[in-house]
Amino acid sequence: MSSEAKVLLITGGGSGIGAETARRAAARGYRIAVNYRSREAEAKAVVAEIIGKGGQAVALPGDMAREADIVRLFDETERALGPVTHLLNSAGINGRRGRVEEYDAANLVHVLTVNVVGLMLCCREAARRMSTRHGGKGGAIVNVSSMAGTLGGRPGSSAYAASKGAVDAFTKGFAREVAAEGIRVNGLRPGMVLTEMTEGRLNDVAFRESIEASIPMGRIGRSGEIADAALWLLSDEASFITGAIVDASGGGYRI
Numbered sequence: 001m002s003s004e005a006k007v008l009l010i011t012g013g014g015s016g017i018g019a020e021t022a023r024r025a026a027a028r029g030y031r032i033a034v035n036y037r038s039r040e041a042e043a044k045a046v047v048a049e050i051i052g053k054g055g056q057a058v059a060l061p062g063d064m065a066r067e068a069d070i071v072r073l074f075d076e077t078e079r080a081l082g083p084v085t086h087l088l089n090s091a092g093i094n095g096r097r098g099r100v101e102e103y104d105a106a107n108l109v110h111v112l113t114v115n116v117v118g119l120m121l122c123c124r125e126a127a128r129r130m131s132t133r134h135g136g137k138g139g140a141i142v143n144v145s146s147m148a149g150t151l152g153g154r155p156g157s158s159a160y161a162a163s164k165g166a167v168d169a170f171t172k173g174f175a176r177e178v179a180a181e182g183i184r185v186n187g188l189r190p191g192m193v194l195t196e197m198t199e200g201r202l203n204d205v206a207f208r209e210s211i212e213a214s215i216p217m218g219r220i221g222r223s224g225e226i227a228d229a230a231l232w233l234l235s236d237e238a239s240f241i242t243g244a245i246v247d248a249s250g251g252g253y254r255i
């Protein structure tokens with residue numbers, strides 16, 4: 001990587017892990033593109049906070065289920081901040097939880113489209129711009145997966161878990177493909193972390209206690225702990241690390 005501007009695009013940056021990574025990355029000198037789908041106000045608040053502290057950031061709309069939105073997102077990031085040098089794929093959804101007997105195809109397609117296809121297309125756009133094969137200057141990518149991908153997820157989450165298993169396999173293959181072209185690609189598997197995605201369920205005291213009892217460290221994670229791990233993988237401190245999947249999970253979990 002050159003010493004030119006570091007431009008970090010974060011999908012799903014308006015909340016949770018993405019938003020916390022945006023704040024912390026800005027403090028480390030990255031210019032940040034905060035992508036959102038519906039959380040425009042939240043994304044703009046993150047951007048205002050960064051700019052208020054002297055950083056550079058923009059909030060950009062884009063639905064990970066729409067290929068044209070993804071291409072436009074990368075183009076608009078480049079116009080606003082310069083070429084994307086770093087990418088955090090944090091956008092993701094749980095989909096409808098339930099037993100396999102209750103599945104419906106539309107919900108399955110939507111989960112896989114957002115969590116897998118959208119993420120892959122973001123990686124495609126990044127590769128087209130970062131790869132030395134295409135005249136790019138290299139870059140670093142982190143794909144946010146989940147510990148669910150390792151064990152099949154907690155009860156009712158097998159479709160979500162399958163999407164994250166696909167993210168892990170893709171991350172390893174993609175990393176090898178672009179390893180000699182200046183791009184590092186790594187995965188990050190959070191365990192249970194308190195964010196907008198989980199707070200509804202974690203507000204149930206009995207559920208929260210059962211989750212904490214299943215984690216060797218005895219507690220759920222904080223979004224800042226995931227953000228710091230992502231920033232390390234994105235940074236030059238991880239310059240010889242690619243195709244790795246880092247667990248940030250308090251030691252995993254028992255189902």
Ligand SMILES: NC(=O)c1ccc[n+]([C@@H]2O[C@H](COP(=O)([O-])OP(=O)(O)OC[C@H]3O[C@@H](n4cnc5c(N)ncnc54)[C@H](OP(=O)(O)O)[C@@H]3O)[C@@H](O)[C@H]2O)c1
Binds near residue numbers: 011014035191193
């Ligand atoms: N929290 C946990 O315990 C946990 C554990 C393991 C893995 N993860 C993973 O961590 C990542 C971040 O989740 P989080 O915990 O930070 O939850 P979150 O606050 O719900 O963040 C998810 C973000 O993804 C965005 N998003 C969803 N669908 C999108 C789409 N079609 N296009 C663009 N953006 C979209 C959401 O924005 P909009 O509402 O605007 O769509 C939201 O800002 C996800 O990939 C999740 O699977 C979380």
